Amino acid sequence: MMDLPPPLCPDDEIFREKVQKKKTWKQEILLSFQIVGVVYGQLSTAPLYVFGTMDAGALASEEVVYELFSFIFWTLTIISLLKYASIVLKADDKGEGGTFALYSLLCRNAKVCLLPSDRSANQIMNCEGRTPSKIRARRVIEKSKICHYLLLFLALFGSCMAIGDAVLTPALSDPSSRRARESDTVSNALRRYVTVPAACVILVGLFMLQNCGTRKIGFMFAPIISAWLLFIGVVGIYDIFHWDVKIIYKISPVYVFKFIRNFNYHRWKLLGSIILCVGGSEAMFADLGHFSKKSIKITFICLIYPILVLCYAGQAAYISRNLGARDFNHFSQSIPRHYCKHVFIILSPLASAVGSQATITASFSIIKQCLALNCFPRVKVIHTSKTIHGQIYIPDVNWLLMILSLTVTISFRDMVKIGYAAGLAIICGMLVTTSLMSLIISLCWEKNLSVSACFLLCFGFVEAVYLSACLLQIHKGAWYLLVLLTMTMTIMLSWHYGTVKKYEFDMQNKVSTEWLVDVSPGLGIARVPGIGFIYTDIVAGIPAFFSHFITNLPAFHQVLIMVSFKSMPVPYVSEGERYLIGRIGPKDYKIYRCIVRYGYCDHIRDTGDFEEHIIRSIGEFISIEERDIESVDAATATNERMIVVGNSSTTHGHNNALVPLDAYEGPAVNNESQISPVPDTEGTSKKKRKKVRFMLPVNSPKIMQPCVRKELLDLIDARESGSAYFLGQSHLVVRDGSNFLKRFLIMVYRFSEKNCREPPVALKIPHAALVEVGMVCTI
Incomplete structure (x- = not known):
């Protein structure tokens, strides 16, 4: 007879709790490492093209550079750190993020869903408990069909922007690094090999790796982005001390007010490039189903945010002291000579290719949500992880994104034009999130309406200013995003209809x-x-x-x-x-x-x-x-x-x-009416x-x-x-x-x-x- 183990003593229970906590922290650390290669690739590679997409003629003096750096710092702080990392990440739908996660929260709390559903199922699944102070606000939205259609349109519009960003960012990242390398006098042989066909090969390789799954991609890409972050952090610190130590003081909002005080048409257009510094912030929320909220927040606050601030500060310090140099606003020019240049030549194409992974992964999550809610044609969804259900791969969408991204790379061949379109996609997606979040604060979190209005006005005003700047560049490349929007929105609306x-x-x-x-x-x-x-x-x-x-x-x-x-x-x-x-x-x-x-x-x-x-x-x-x-x-x-x-x-x-x-x-049969044991007399060729x-x-x-x-x-x-x-x-x-x-x-x-x-x-x-x-x- 088997002896039963003795009952646990209090010390054993405490030990088990410690082991469980240790295991949890190990998992968080492991996820944080994978996140670097998946979620924060676009944010980490943004220094390659933020200053590079600006018109060099508009950078006329040191004061303008300081004002732009202050704008970059506060944009990164307000949108990425304050809005997404501190507020939006709290609005997850049971661990899932993205535009449709916000829409699903509103569907359950305000009855605005326009999708066919069973009334009895909704009564069982949904919580009907509501505070009396918010019933009136809900009734106004529930009774208005216009609000229902508007919210569905916003959800689909935000999804289209995420898909458009997944098309444009891969095309933007590699040409930006290529132009940065070509702007340097390395060698004619290197320029000859770094061409559009090489960029296409990199893009094809990137999309072919998607079937490996988020976990394997994270382990493959995380060392590359980690090395890139370490490199740009060290370069940023070097440039700060070598060119202008006082650049750190330029983060003062006084320089933002100076920029606004001398506002004109040329400065207005520069905002379309500044918004690229927060590209990838939306992926922090959209990729939430692939990872955990804690790991995403810890990685951004402790690693990504401070390194990016140092990098942009170093780049601004170099530009302010080299306004007369050739291609002074490109990131490659701020790299110290000798060994650092060779490291940059190796790391930049790798990091730029990895940088678009966040948008690709986010598009998979968004399309999976649209597919389940009958807003997208049926496609095959492969779950790449048995433990994390949100880690998926959609082959049909992956190859379609690859074709569209290659089309952009071959057609435009100019990172400035692609940057205008990517900036418009980024800011439109952020505006949709801000609009839906204001309703979440009021209807789901049951905060005062003044809190919801304050959130909408504060973040909405900042993003509306950037939107106006991006709209000025529609004729210079942003029109392609409108083409993508028309295609994807037509498919989604027609399928839903x-x-x-x-x-x-x-x-x-x-x-x-x-x-x-x-x-x-x-x-x-x-x-x-x-x-x-x-x-x-x-x-x-x-x-x-x-x-x-x-x-x-x-x-x-x-x-x-x-x-x-x-x-x-x-x-x-x-x-x-x-x-x-x-x-x-x-x-x-x-x-x-x-x-x-x-x-x-x-x-x-x-x-x-x-x-x-x-x-x-x-x-x-x-x-x-x-x-x-x-x-x-x-x-x-x-x-x-x-x-x-x-x-x-x-x-x-x-x-x-x-x-x-x-x-x-037993042997496979054409009709399932025979399920009793029958010997396979025809050989073993039939499937079991x-x-x-x-x-x-x-x-x-x-x-x-x-x-x-x-x-x-x-x-x-x-x-x-x-x-x-x-x-x-x-x-x-x-x-x-x-x-x-x-x-x-x-x-x-x-x-x-x-x-x-x-x-x-x-x-x-x-x-x-x-x-x-x-x-x-x-x-």
Whole structure:
């Protein structure tokens, strides 16, 4: 007999707590190291092009340089340090960040969501507790449809800016380092090799590394950015002491007021270059799902921010003393000669390539959120980490970003023009975050309206000034961002519009449950063995495509399960709240409804054992339906009884209605009706697949009523007989006489639908068991 370990003494418990804390701090340190190579690459490489994109003729005196340095310091302090690191990072949605994370918080707290959702699911998932002082403010927003559309537009607009930044920053970073190297008299041979084709090769290599995952990329890129930060920090300190020690005193806001006092058109345009110094700050929040809040904040405050201040101070000190030199405003000119020049030539192309990683990673997170909320065409999402769910890779988006970035690099060949477009993308994304954050402060944090207004006015005014400066350069390169914005916004709006119209068509053409109960005897419908999974977007009634199917072919399976996927405005849905099970019609019909709820960061549809989860959930529903009737709520308009299955507080621990046997590994077959052990007589060329079988618990006669036991046995028999899967294929057709806008949106939606991936639920279904029923939706 095995000896049990002695109980823990207080000293052992204290030791275990210390070990756990030590492990946590080790994880934070490890994440902080990875963050340097992923999140802060763009901020760290900004010194390559901030002063370099300024018109050298505008830097006419030392005072102007001091004023610009003061502007850079306070911009970095106000936007990056104060706004993002101190305030915005606190507005995470259960560890997720980005524009749609803010939008999801508003959807849950102000009911502004325009996405199709289930009312009962929202009531279960959302907290209804609100303080009386804020009810009036919420009611104004909830009742205004204009506010709903405006907030959705802001969320999509901010997402488009993040995608545009992911296209422009890789194209900006490498040309900036190339121009900095070419501005130096190194050698003609080096200039000959550092050309646009070389930049394209670097970009292709960068995007090809994305499939390695955030963790591996972080470990690969972190040493490069760390070495770069150490290099520019040392160079900054050297330039400060060598050229102008008093440059540190120039951070005084007095120089900002001097700059404003002598404000003119040329100085106004310089603000479009200054805003580049905070490029990548938005990625601190958008990449939050890939890392932790504490590690992002600690790394920025303790490492990134002080090094950047020293670097810009050293660069300003050099420029103020060398106004007559050639290319004096380029970062390479402030590098000391001899060995430091060679280090710069090696580090700058590597750091500049890595610098765009933050925007690429952020675009993956943003598109994943848009995808889950039906605002982006279906693409394949690969989760690269088993422990951190936010670390993802999207191949289709990655290659599209690569093509667009290469197009920018080859077409423009000028970092100044690319910098104008990147600056506009950066400041527009920041303005969207500021607008949504002001609502978060009032509606979610329940602060006084004056606090929300102060946040909006203070940060919004600063960013609006920079926006006006960027708009002056639209004709010089920023127009390309408008082209990207038009493309991405059209795709997102058309996909959202088409999804909503299809859902409304299904809701208008659904048939009641009574139709199936009353009409089926008259049609002579036969019940065939097995389980029929009917995938539909509606959560009440019978979908129109299925009624169309059984009207023309009067037969369906002995067990029917209506499965609906519902995206919730939360990042994750726990296993205990994921499945909402109900019954349709009398018990003899054995028709069930399963609503699968998932967050915008869940990947529930990718699980291979998804069907087994549904079977177990229905078995649990059957076992607790009679015993725990008080937990059953009226969830839909048809009074279908729904239960949240898997919640221990609801089921009282009775979750063993069906016991799975060991997974059986048998030959793959075209039809899933054969799951009994069959020898593979045709060789081993066919793929193996695992199938879970179920049985009742041994003591089931003692704990189950006879009717419950019989229904569970019928479910097991149907499972043994096999499964069929019904999918509705709705084709949108525009009604004659519709306006051009509607026709254009539907045309784009149909094009995107034909070229995107199949619905995830259909990817792992055997073709012989899949039945697709087509319907024409006239809108």
